[in-house]
Amino acid sequence: MLSASAWAAEMKIGFVDTDRILRESAPAQRAGKKLEKEFDNRRQELQKLSAQGKNLQAQMDRPGVSDSDRKAKERDLIRLNQDFQRMQRELNEDLNARRNEELAGIQERVNGAIQQIANNEKYDLILQEAAWRNPRIDITDKVLRLLSEK
Incomplete structure (x- = not known):
C-alpha cells in the first residue's frame, strides 16, 4: 500500500478546462467571427422576412380593409410565415x-x-473533465498561451 501512495505522489497530473478553452482561445474566437460572417446574409434575409410579416399584419389590422383584401393578406402572411x-x-x-x-x-x-505540454513538461495524466479539481x-x-502563439 505504501508503494501505491508513493507512486501516486510522483505522478504529475494536469487539468484543462475545455469549456474555457472553447470560450477564450484565439482559434475559437476566430471561428466564431468566421461563422458570424458566413451566416450574416441569411440572418439578414430572415430579418427582412420578419419585417415583411409585421408590415403585412399591420396592413391587415388597418380599419377599412375589405374582406377580400384581408383574406389575400392572410394567405400571404401564412405563406410568408411558412417561408x-x-x-x-x-x-x-x-x-x-x-x-x-x-x-x-x-x-x-x-x-x-x-x-x-504533456511531452515537454513530463505529465503522466492530463484530464479534460472532472467533478472537482x-x-x-x-x-x-498554458494551453491558451500555446494556442494563441500558433
Whole structure:
C-alpha cells in the first residue's frame, strides 16, 4: 500500500478546462467571427422576412380593409410565415453543422497543444473533465498561451 501512495505522489497530473478553452482561445474566437460572417446574409434575409410579416399584419389590422383584401393578406402572411420558419430551420441546421466542423478542428488543435505540454513538461495524466479539481493542477492558461502563439 505504501508503494501505491508513493507512486501516486510522483505522478504529475494536469487539468484543462475545455469549456474555457472553447470560450477564450484565439482559434475559437476566430471561428466564431468566421461563422458570424458566413451566416450574416441569411440572418439578414430572415430579418427582412420578419419585417415583411409585421408590415403585412399591420396592413391587415388597418380599419377599412375589405374582406377580400384581408383574406389575400392572410394567405400571404401564412405563406410568408411558412417561408420564414423553413428558412430559420435551415439556417439553424446549417449553422449547427458548420459549428460542429469548426469545433472539431479546434478540438484537434487543443489536443495537440495538450499533448505538446504533456511531452515537454513530463505529465503522466492530463484530464479534460472532472467533478472537482485543485486549481494548482489547472494548466488551461498554458494551453491558451500555446494556442494563441500558433
